[in-house]
Amino acid sequence: MIAVEKHGIILSPSHHNFESLAVLNPGIFQDGDTVHLFYRAVESGNYSTIGYAKTEGPVKIIDREERPLIIRDFEYEKHGVEDPRIVKIEGLYYMTYTAYNGVNAMGALAVSKDLRHFEKKGIITPSVNYKQYKHFVQSCEKSKLNPKYHHYYNLFDKIGLIEDEERLLRDKDVVLFPRKINGKFAMLHRIWPGIQIVYFEHWDELTPAFWEDYLMHLDQHIVLDPKHYFEANYIGAGCPPIETDCGWLLIYHGVEETPTGKIYHASAALFHIDKPELEISRLSTPLFSPTKEWEKVGIVDHVVFPTGTALFGKELYIYYGAADKHVAVVSLNIDELLHELKQQP
Template identity: 50%
Template sequence: MELAATETFIATKHGVILEKTDRAFEELGVLNPAVYQDGNTVHMFYRAAKKGNFSTIGYCRFEGPTTLVERHAEPIFEPEYIYEIHGVEDPRITKIDDTFYMTYVTYDGINTSGALATSKDLTKFKKKGIITPKFILHDFSNLIQDHLQNPGVAKILAVNTARNYPLTITMKEHLMVWDKNVVLFPKKINGKFVGLHRLFPSIQIFTFEKKKDLTPEYWKEYLKNLPEHIVMEPEYDHETSHIGPGAPPIETKDGWLVIYHSAEKREKGLVYHASAALLDLENPQKVIGRLTKPIITPAEYYERHGYVNYVVFPTGTAIFDDLLYIYYGAADDKIAVASLNLNDLLTELKQNPHENDIK
């Protein structure tokens, strides 16, 4: 399955910078890293998978964008609760004021959810629990019933309902709506935390003042007005399956730069790309620019062959001089990085205006 080359704005690839080892916790693969940049230092918190696909989070440190100088021999973050018994996955990190916020995916073997942990020093994290809606599909369907004429909402329900797991009918009755890929903006807007998440297959936005505000009642009201919260839907040829938040948004003079992943349906399976969009600084639900082609697509051998073939899954960024470095999971078992000129990317986005249908 070769991907045709496109004349578009694409990143320069620097290859694989982290691979699995023979340590038990990461012998299956390393992937989908959270990145926090502190000057010339890049802190990386990566998903580490062991046999059986049980995941923890490992830690390593780079000086400059690609020079590995430290790597822990044990996980820094592990499952503790029943809802994450099968793994803690795909972290993202944002610093707001003096606190680091790590969002991650919990997996219990059947259901996945978005969760939050906080830290003051990037070494010890305090888990705050699940922050995404937890509704079984039947209840979710009832909550969005008034909006099923909306194509985007109808697709969310259709995709979740069609999930094909080898489960008994009894277990399927407890299957929850699929929500993951939570990223937080690196500052509060109008005094509130702002996050992006993905009720499959589109990207939605949510706001809250405190974690305790994210109650079942909050999410019930949110879902009753779901169309109002959709930021982006799959739109282009490289997004025929779904899209989802990637790295935390980056504040620029032109808007919030969002690097997200796009999944394309192909005859032999899905192909994952990295894509870019620009959101309004004051109202990040408004999309003001969006590229019609991906900026990173799986063309290299290390992106096309691995635990899952043809995957570029961006989850972290760093900026050195005028270059934006994008860190991503490659073929679901290694970590690679690519870069592009930040100012050129912003110019390209402004030349591709896009306005979503927010009220």
């Protein structure tokens, strides 16, 4: 049994307009004893920007900006820049985030040299509609794909939206590994209901032709699919993977479907260090779940949504969105977690 300590809320909505409704799902970058938090800030009308705060140690907030650090600049993100994750690779900071235009939610990228000034690079996930997606994934052997990969285009076909060329494939929870693997960027993303991996040497490789071939062989790129009760609905990458002697440690979220609605849990999995498309093990029960009032009641009830980590000695701190309203933190001993993962069949 892994001992998980809940430290509670460290950021809540404020009187500033840009974050008056909610603050949640922070991207985390640790620099020694300082933790930089790039959090989703939500204003009235459910419009999102990225706010900034930093800590001294794992949980003590010592600075919080009164204005958003990253705003909505482009049509593809006119409703929100959401749920950032951040890593540093070869001297450059890479922030992946969800760009939401009111209809479509897609993965986007911004880069920085100083954690203050970010240059947006645009959409980095497949820009295909569901009719195109249907054509591509039907090339895969159905026996190799969870039937849920066909759910949305079948649903849209039934309700007459399959011909809507502006309704694009939803691709969220885009997370980069914190270093290149065999000379290539490695990126996790979530085409519902599982987690997939993509490798590339240069960002300009992510062309329409690249994604067409990728989707036609989608079954070859899946690293995790729903398996246990607490992730039966769908799963998504949470925090950037952590490199350990046992493999890549991924903290992710799983969504349970219950008679009274969805419950978001946090869990953990371990992947091969040189071939992270290979799953070594995953927990068979949640790492932590919504148990506190501020996790069970909020903008969206019953949600813990991990998006970043910091390591202080052997204590792994996990930063997460609580009920889509607050930023909260838990901690655990990383060796205990790895030991538990190694015991899984």
